[in-house]
Amino acid sequence: MAQAIPLLRSLFKSRKPVLLITSVAILLLLASAVTVFELQLSQSVTDELKSTLSATGEQISAQAQESIKNYRQDLRFLHATPPISGLPRALEHNGVDPLDNTTFAQWRQRLEMIFSAFLTSNPEYDQIRVISADKTAMEIVRVDRVAGSIEVVSPEHLQSKRTSEYAQKSSVLSEGEIYMSRISLNREFGKLDYPYRPMLRLSLPIFDDSGNRFGFLIVNINTLSLFNSLSNTVNSPNFLMLTDSDGYFLITPDAKYQYSRDLSPEFNWNSVFSVKENISQRFSQISYRGKEDDVFYVLDQKVTLNGEIDGGFVRAKLIAPERFINAIETSRRTTVYAFLLSVTVVMLIVLAFFNRSAKKSKQLADARAESAAIVSASKDAIISVDMTGRVKSWNKAAQGLFNLTPIDVIGKTLMELQVFVDVKLADIFKQLTHTHTHSQLSAETQIESKEGSTMFLALSFSPIANNEDLIIGVAIIARDVTQERIADEKIKQANARLEEKVALRTVELQKASRVKSAFISNISHEMRTPLNGIIGTLNLVKREHLSENQQRYIEMTEVSVNTLSTLVNDVLDLSKIEAGKLDLDIKPFNPVNLIESLCGSMAVKAQEKGLEFIVDVSGLNCQSMVSDPHRFSQILTNLVNNAIKFTETGYIKVSAYTELVADKVHLHCAITDSGEGIAKENQDKLFSAFSQADSSVASKHGGTGLGLSICRQLVTLLKGEVNFTSQKNKGSVFYFSIGADVDLCQLSPPSTCLANTSTAVFIEHKELYQSTCKMIEALGGTITPAKSFDNMFAAEMPSTWSEKLVDYIVIDQQHPDLIALDEKWQKCVTMDDECAKVVLIKRDGEPTAWLKHIEPIVLTKPILRTEFLQKVTRFNTYVSSTDTANVNCPPEINGLIEDPHPEFDKIKGARVLIVDDNEINVEVAKGVLSRLPVTLLQATNGKEALQQMILAERRNEIIHCVLMDCQMPTMNGYEASQRIRKGEVGELYKNIPIIAMTANAMLGERNKCLSAGMNDYLTKPVNEDIMQEKVTKWTLSVYQAPQP
Secondary structure, eight states, X not given: OTTHHHHHHHHHHHOSHHHHHHHHHHHHHHHXXXXXXXXXXXXXXHHHHHHHHHHHHHHHHHHHHHHHHHHHHHHHHHHTSHHHHHHHHHHHTTTBOTTTOOBHHHHHHHHHHHHHHHHHHOTTEEEEEEEESSTTOBXXXXXXXXXXXXXXXXXXXXXXXXXXXXXXXXXXXXXXXXXXXXXXXXXXXXXXXXXXXXXXXXXXXXXXXXXXXXXXXXXXXXXHHHHHHHHHHSOTTOEEEEEETTSOXXXXXXXXXXXXXXXXXXXXXXXHEEEEEEEETTEEEEEETTEEEEEEEEEEEEEEXXXXXXXXXXXXXXXXXXXXXXXHHHHHHHHHHHHHHHHHHHXXXXXXXXXXXXXXXXXXXXXXXXXXXXXXXXXXXXXXXXXXXXXXXXXXXXXXXXXXXXHHHTTSBHXXXXXXXXXXXXXXXXHHHHOSSOOOEEEEEEEEOTXXXXXXEEEEEEEEEOTTSOEEEEEEXXXXXXXXXXXXXXHHHHHHHHXXXXXXXXXXXXXXXXXXXXXXXXXXXXXXXXXXXXXXXXXXXXXXXXXXXXXXXXXXXXXXXXHHHHHHHHHHHHHHHHHTOOOOOOEEEOHHHHHHHHHHHHHHHHHHTTOEXXXXXXXXXXXXXXXXXXXXXXXXXXXXXXXXXXXXXXXXEEEEEEEEETTEEEEEEEEEEOSOOOXXXXXXXXXXXXXXXXXXXXXXXXXXXXXXXXXXXXXXXXXOEEXXXXXXXXXXXXXXXXXXXXXXXXXXXXXXXXXXXXXXXXXXXXXHHHHHHHHHHHTTOEEEOGGGGTTTTSSSOOTTOOOXXXXXXXXXXXXXXXXXXXXXXXXHHHHOSXXXXXXXXXXXXXXXXXXXXXOOEEEESSOOHHHHXXXXXXXXTTOOHHHHHHHTOOOOBTTBOOOOOOOGGGGXXXXXEEEOSOHHHHHHHHHHHTTSSSEEEEESSHHHHHHHHHHHHHTXXXXXXXXXXXXXXXXXXXXXXXXXXXXXXXXXXXXXXXXXXXXXXXXXXXXXXXXXXXXXXXXXXXXXXXXXXXXXXXXXXXXXXXXX
């Protein structure tokens, strides 16, 4: 053999005739194998199919016979129960069983209970009866399964079965003989019962103690579950058809032939199918009559059910589509041909291998020459050594780098040559030997150059392995990296200098941040303090009797003050955000109520401009969300006010919906307007501070350009996004979202308050119409097109018109059909007793239209879902208890449920100390609290407040509550509160309520006040109602007015 391989190689080298002859021989062998395979393939697949179908048929036969056996056992079990023998005994002895004095009615009742329990436990049984054996064949006991429940048929509804085949045959059975009927569809009162139920009936005769025939026990078995079980036995794409002994179909995938004996007697096996070829016993090839190309293979399996020769069996037709057989043949062809092709390819590859091996030696020699040239020309020093460190090769670059020729180094060790002295070569060689991945190792060293300077070398060590993957040496590559090391050193020095500058700049920025925070804190106090005085004074003046001009001047002043207050708040908010000191008040709130409350108040301004204001919260399915409701309100208010400001005609639409993404709930809001829009070139700068679309905006509409900048930063703080789309002269859509953890939110399923109701909507405004329809459909209602009412609005309403009105009619007060609806209403009521409820929509402040016949439910625009639920759905009888609870929920303010305000009389006689260094603010506070039945004291600083409290205790005039300003001369409010809590003014005042009054709006101010011992917190300018409420609440915690 060793001599044959070189001979073959020499033959291939000489020329190619041997390769050609061998290839032709292989192809001829392949053709012979294919011919033999094709001759045997079809018969093999057919035999295998018959074997598979036969096995399945035997399984079906066994399963069917086992089920019949169980049915027989169940029948005998029921026949053996005591009531079966008790009934004839009681009937024979005048209705009383002499054995235990049980009456006939009692035996029948017990039998009904047994039958009911049996049907409950055996779902395939649909009916159990006891029928008399006389000529009437009257049912004595009957228990049915009806729509999934068990029903005992009362005596007056029992039927006579004298004409039924099973009654006639059961009446002549011998004792112990069981009658089994054909499988047929169930009939009631002579008609087929629907849905169709294939029934198998088994009966057993009943004889009395004297051997006289009393009747028979019969059970109806729904064979649908048995059919399904038998069908599931056959694996797809094969399928099962089941026929009775006469060839009528019981099971078939074609619904047209199902239960053909009862439904379509013209269809049976012979009328539907024709035999194309009898392949073997019980196995043939068939096709549908009229569809000769649709061919199947069928195995006929006889399934014996009872001993009757004629009708005691059914036939299981196990059918396989011809395309399935073809697919098997194709699959086997593919497998065999792939195998033969693989063998052929392998043999050709072996032949090609010998052809290639002749070239390999030359290619290897060329590769070695090429590798040697690359190593020789490399600028890096390349050295190969064996595992003892002895040099085997040394290229030109190594010669120049170390000033040693190959003659000087070949055969010597690196230790002898004193090369890489400071590198632990032994450790590196050991690591390379034990490493399984043959990875590279690196090291660095220094040598002295020819000129006497230091050179830095980067060393790379790679293992050299033989054909058996054994390491026989190490390749060392040495690269001169002197210039890189010098550059690295310079970079390190530059980085060190840069870090010093950054550290100095950081200190400067921190100092500037502290100065900025102090400035914001001070300016907040200094600006809010006089604002508190102005706003409070205006509120006090408004209480007085004023002339018409004075009232107008006060209102003008209020507008200016509110504008100034908004501007101050915007500037402070922007400063706090940039300083990272904005305080977020995260708490639960109801987003629906908050959005509707805000929109309800802002809609007035839009309606004053003649704009339609639309609110759409139909997709907002969240009862409680955890975020900052104040900042959310600030964002929404700013965007809506902008929309109103820049829209002269058309509409404003506020839409909101919730979206559940992973473990987050996202609240999406969009504000759409039909205003002047924003030019594309101005859109990029819209969210910049102090920036507006163009210079004309400020002069025309006013504003500072801070609102959108603050909105974007607030939305970011609330873990959301804000953006917009706009088209010049067509309008804009500003949309934003905020997020919250789903565990902290309370989601609510969509309401179905209007389920099973229909509504007609008569609104001309397209957007308002669409929003109203969307809300009604979200509540479970359906929309009836307004065109359905054309006959009703006709000049002469047809006298025969009898269309049923809808449940609700929603109509705009400005709609032209309102008067026509009112005029026709009386006639509609006469024609339809259940008259629709009419919902009339009007603008706020607009007088309600006078209608002669209609008594409408009046809703004020904008249409709010909460108001709609409260006023409209109370008429819907389909409203669930959950929806009713939602409709009747207490009103909410700003989305937060407020506690009812306590009665002022309970703090009558209490004393409240006001501590503030600003006299105007003291007078404002006294004016606000003047409505409370309390005595007001005042102090100008913390020290004076402590003295006042001590003197009041000595006079036995105890102070019950303190309103404490935080920033005051002599002693500020923080220090005064701390001293009070320490007991420096007496044990009596250690727990006195202290309410902070501060103009500082910085982050942490609230916590600072609470840490100092204060109980609550008021921000200037203060709200009159909030101040009164908090003073009342905290005073009540320590004081109760004596009862008269």
